[in-house]
Amino acid sequence: MEIINNSPKYDVIVVGSGAGGGMATKILSDAGIKIALVEAGPYFDPANPDQMTQMKWPWESPRRGSGTTRAFGDFHMSYGHWKVEGEPYTIEKETNFRWWRSRMLGGRTNHWGRISLRFGPKDFKSKDYDGLGENWPISYDDIKPYYDKLDKLIGVFGTKENIFNEPDGFFLPPPKPRLHELFYIKGARKSGVTVIPSRLSILTKRINNTRGVCFYCGQCDRSCSAYADFSSSSCYVIPSLKGGMVDLYTNSMVVEVKTDKNGRATGVSYINKENGREYSIRGKVVVLAASACSSARILLNSKSKAHPDGLGNSSNLIGKYLHDSTGTGRSVFIPDLINRKTYNEDGVGGMHVYSPWWLDNKKLDFPRGYHIEIGRSFTMPEYGFGYNPNELNRFFGVKVGGYGDKLREDVKKYYGSTIGLSGRGEAIPRKDNYCEIDPDTKDKWGIPVLKFRYKWSDYEIKQVKHMHDTFEELAYNMGGIALGNKPTKEQNYGISAPGEIIHEVGTTRMGDDPYNSVVNKYERLHDVDNVYVVDGGPFVSQADKNPTWTIMALSWRTSEYIIDQLKKQNI
Amino acid sequence: MDRRETIKNILLGSIGSSVLLESCVSSLDNKVLDKIWEYQYGRTSEEKKRDDKFLNSRFFSETELQTIEKIANIILPPNELGDINDAGVVELFEFIAKDWSTPAHNNYGEKVLRRGLIVFDELCIQKFGLKLLDCSKSQVKVLFDEISYENKSLKDQKESVKLFATYRGMIVTGYFTSEIGIKDLGYKGNTPNVWNGVPSEVLEQYIGIVSYDKEWIDKCVDQSKRGDIAKWDDEGNLLT
Numbered sequence: 001m002e003i004i005n006n007s008p009k010y011d012v013i014v015v016g017s018g019a020g021g022g023m024a025t026k027i028l029s030d031a032g033i034k035i036a037l038v039e040a041g042p043y044f045d046p047a048n049p050d051q052m053t054q055m056k057w058p059w060e061s062p063r064r065g066s067g068t069t070r071a072f073g074d075f076h077m078s079y080g081h082w083k084v085e086g087e088p089y090t091i092e093k094e095t096n097f098r099w100w101r102s103r104m105l106g107g108r109t110n111h112w113g114r115i116s117l118r119f120g121p122k123d124f125k126s127k128d129y130d131g132l133g134e135n136w137p138i139s140y141d142d143i144k145p146y147y148d149k150l151d152k153l154i155g156v157f158g159t160k161e162n163i164f165n166e167p168d169g170f171f172l173p174p175p176k177p178r179l180h181e182l183f184y185i186k187g188a189r190k191s192g193v194t195v196i197p198s199r200l201s202i203l204t205k206r207i208n209n210t211r212g213v214c215f216y217c218g219q220c221d222r223s224c225s226a227y228a229d230f231s232s233s234s235c236y237v238i239p240s241l242k243g244g245m246v247d248l249y250t251n252s253m254v255v256e257v258k259t260d261k262n263g264r265a266t267g268v269s270y271i272n273k274e275n276g277r278e279y280s281i282r283g284k285v286v287v288l289a290a291s292a293c294s295s296a297r298i299l300l301n302s303k304s305k306a307h308p309d310g311l312g313n314s315s316n317l318i319g320k321y322l323h324d325s326t327g328t329g330r331s332v333f334i335p336d337l338i339n340r341k342t343y344n345e346d347g348v349g350g351m352h353v354y355s356p357w358w359l360d361n362k363k364l365d366f367p368r369g370y371h372i373e374i375g376r377s378f379t380m381p382e383y384g385f386g387y388n389p390n391e392l393n394r395f396f397g398v399k400v401g402g403y404g405d406k407l408r409e410d411v412k413k414y415y416g417s418t419i420g421l422s423g424r425g426e427a428i429p430r431k432d433n434y435c436e437i438d439p440d441t442k443d444k445w446g447i448p449v450l451k452f453r454y455k456w457s458d459y460e461i462k463q464v465k466h467m468h469d470t471f472e473e474l475a476y477n478m479g480g481i482a483l484g485n486k487p488t489k490e491q492n493y494g495i496s497a498p499g500e501i502i503h504e505v506g507t508t509r510m511g512d513d514p515y516n517s518v519v520n521k522y523e524r525l526h527d528v529d530n531v532y533v534v535d536g537g538p539f540v541s542q543a544d545k546n547p548t549w550t551i552m553a554l555s556w557r558t559s560e561y562i563i564d565q566l567k568k569q570n571i
Numbered sequence: 572m573d574r575r576e577t578i579k580n581i582l583l584g585s586i587g588s589s590v591l592l593e594s595c596v597s598s599l600d601n602k603v604l605d606k607i608w609e610y611q612y613g614r615t616s617e618e619k620k621r622d623d624k625f626l627n628s629r630f631f632s633e634t635e636l637q638t639i640e641k642i643a644n645i646i647l648p649p650n651e652l653g654d655i656n657d658a659g660v661v662e663l664f665e666f667i668a669k670d671w672s673t674p675a676h677n678n679y680g681e682k683v684l685r686r687g688l689i690v691f692d693e694l695c696i697q698k699f700g701l702k703l704l705d706c707s708k709s710q711v712k713v714l715f716d717e718i719s720y721e722n723k724s725l726k727d728q729k730e731s732v733k734l735f736a737t738y739r740g741m742i743v744t745g746y747f748t749s750e751i752g753i754k755d756l757g758y759k760g761n762t763p764n765v766w767n768g769v770p771s772e773v774l775e776q777y778i779g780i781v782s783y784d785k786e787w788i789d790k791c792v793d794q795s796k797r798g799d800i801a802k803w804d805d806e807g808n809l810l811t
Contacts, residue, residue, distance in 0.1 A: 058753075062622060151807075169807060171809070176767065178769065204792045205792060205801050207801050213797050217762070336777070343759055343769075344759040346760035386744050407646065479780070
């Protein structure tokens with residue numbers, strides 16, 4: 001196919017506008033660097049009435065919000081989920097992976113849980129503690145200044161707790177706990193499980209004059225029209241566009257990074273999804289932030305004489321060490337919460353309290369920890385509400401089922417009486433969990449797709465078993481009953497399929513040794529001096545935290561490094 | 572006339588004789604439907620196309636829709652807030668039947684929703700010699716009393732019990748996701764507010780069970796200062 005080349009030459013081309021790409025766009029353009037930002041999805045602004053779903057009622061959707069076209073429901077703000085029309089991926093037999101993609105400005109930051117946790121000192125050096133996996137080439141002290149700046153720029157609520165591996169930051173004050181969260185606090189304290197206010201990037205207090213303050217609708221997963229929650233589009237890209245240094249290319253799906261005969265990057269080529277034609281953009285530096293797996297795919301598809309196995313792949317490690325957080329969950333019925341008086345308890349879009357990892361693995365039969373998230377049911381009904389209207393009758397020896405006014409009363413009686421507990425834990429990265437190019441399958445744009453091969457090991461399975469044991473103890477200690485049976489060994493204790501927690505990282509991991517890693521500690525490819533990766537790909541290990549805050553702190557650090565290199569005219 | 576009222580009249584043919592809509596939609600009806608189904612809830616153009624296609628086609632016959640309406644009004648009888656039509660439950664059945672008529676949904680509209688009507692009719696004919704729609708309310712209740720209680724897990728139940736549970740689930744969901752259902756439930760949110768903790772009259776109900784502890788609350792947001800721009804000292808202590 002003919003490639004159309006009519007773009008100006010940019011200083012930096014950023015591929016992807018999510019957490020890492022948005023961060024880089026802001027920092028680089030603020031420094032007066034001319035940028036092309038290339039996004040595979042459409043423009044998105046949560047304040048645009050044509051795109052907004054915040055504050056809609058369930059009856060404003062003809063399917064009452066059910067998840068036919070959006071996996072997490074009609075009002076959820078992600079264009080694309082584990083499936084994207086025309087963009088398949090394949091999976092090696094007897095393994096599993098589910099690959100989430102949000103094709104839109106801001107990417108997955110429009111729908112995420114806003115849980116904004118710093119990795120702690122231990123998280124960068126886990127191998128020193130248990131001999132497993134690999135240490136990061138950087139330490140907490142290297143990244144701390146960027147976490148600090150991020151807290152102040154974006155805003156995250158939380159509290160100073162002085163817990164060694166859960167570093168404190170510059171916090172906004174947290175919201176008060178909800179009623180069911182008081183039950184959780186009670187149960188956690190009785191069980192010896194640490195419980196503290198959650199740490200979410202939602203503005204409980206004004207942070208500047210351009211973003212609003214939270215008005216407690218509890219719908220951050222719909223992306224906030226007042227920009228009171230963090231998303232990359234709202235907080236980085238849309239403001240950066242006003243500065244005049246950023247050219248935004250939307251609906252532009254990058255195919256590969258172009259290189260010269262010496263193997264250095266000269267730009268990228270992309271498919272314009274509106275006309276299906278391929279174009280190229282020239283730039284001095286390419287910053288990939290397409291998501292861990294998409295960036296790996298772009299690099300592996302960027303084959304040339306100089307890079308026969310894909311760009312930056314001399315180590316043969318691109319795509320390897322793919323890992324997601326572990327996860328499992330359980331519902332708990334709290335009889336004290338039946339017949340609740342109703343009031344507006346929406347709160348922020350997420351939990352107000354949570355439990356960071358609290359145990360010492362030396363005394364346990366699995367490595368690495370997990371945190372516990374607390375979910376609620378005292379929420380706005382959507383499709384699925386009341387499907388098992390009075391299942392809980394069985395705890396009172398009353399018949400389950402029936403119909404009529406009694407049924408209606410049962411629904412009201414049990415409304416808000418269950419809570420959800422979810423564990424999110426750290427997996428051990430393994431070389432034999434990976435994505436690679438499937439030579440036999442192309443997507444609708446003609447680009448070779450990814451094939452996944454991923455299996456959990458005993459480490460992860462034993463960890464989620466421990467989660468269920470903990471959930472049952474917590475349930476008991478909060479005066480509740482864990483619902484359903486504990487998943488069995490045969491069911492791998494209910495561990496989520498890899499990819500389901502949507503924290504996948506590790507595909508271009510960072511290290512000092514070019515034979516054992518893909519990028520250096522500034523997220524630059526070892527093989528080429530003008531290509532960087534600033535998404536989750538460079539993660540050496542995904543701690544029992546959420547990756548976003550660390551993706552952004554690293555991207556900020558890398559962006560400063562790029563600015564410095566451009567100034568010194570090294571690139 | 573509000574949208575719900577219009578839809579009720581058009582889809583259910585409840586104004587006068589019911590020849591208005593039988594199996595297909597005339598071009599006039601298309602226009603009406605286009606106009607009234609102005610769902611504005613942030614759809615992409617692909618999603619909107621999908622919605623519009625289903626909103627402008629018919630799956631159930633009028634008799635089927637009337638049967639669903641009758642079932643729904645028995646499962647959740649009308650009260651002072653309104654009835655099942657006010658809650659748009661029949662419209663929801665009509666929409667979901669099309670929305671889920673894909674291989675991915677295992678042809679739910681035909682295999683589950685329409686199948687339910689066939690099975691319920693068969694049972695009514697066996698018992699009373701009449702289709703469900705022609706039975707009296709008390710006759711239908713005789714049937715429902717037999718198939719609406721679950722003393723074992725649903726997967727081991729007879730088809731009729733499973734189908735009843737599906738119908739009940741969708742009717743309850745449809746009702747409680749409607750304007751009147753949410754009012755009935757007492758849900759008070761989805762409106763801008765300033766959360767300042769569980770109301771004291773609610774906390775009073777839980778004395779001796781749970782309560783706020785002072786140390787925790789003291790760290791929480793002072794809502795009178797929420798509009799002040801945050802500033803910290805070098806140690807991360809909030810100054811404003």
